[in-house]
């Protein structure tokens with residue numbers, strides 16, 4: 001699968017949203033999520049906005065650990081929902097990894113630290129169309145509504 005080298009925002013490129021090992025050919029329509037499509041979706045504009053906003057608040061690179069998944073690839077992932085918003089381009093999982101700045105090694109952020117920034121951004125009204133959000137064991141999942149009403153989870157997943 002070749003993905004175009006397209007800069008979507010200051011710090012995110014289209015390529016970061018796709019796993020090079022994903023050989024699938026089917027995705028899901030964002031407007032009708034049960035419907036299979038054969039055109040690879042782009043990340044939702046609000047998702048890009050939210051990731052860039054968080055990246056600016058972290059002041060550090062954000063690594064997308066899972067972006068847009070084909071239906072075939074999604075079905076191979078343990079624990080992935082059969083209706084995952086990853087298949088429509090409306091969700092991404094991310095981490096803030098260890099990095100070096102001014103010869104100083106900055107440790108990776110914990111999930112809790114990442115979640116705190118998401119909550120702060122949310123409370124400040126900086127996130128657009130926020131949908132389903134949860135803390136994974138090593139990453140934070142952030143989704144956007146698009147046309148599909150989903151509820152954000154603030155609580156149970158945030159321990």
Ligand SMILES: [Zn+2]
Pocket residue numbers: 066086091092093141142
């Ligand atoms: Zn996810």
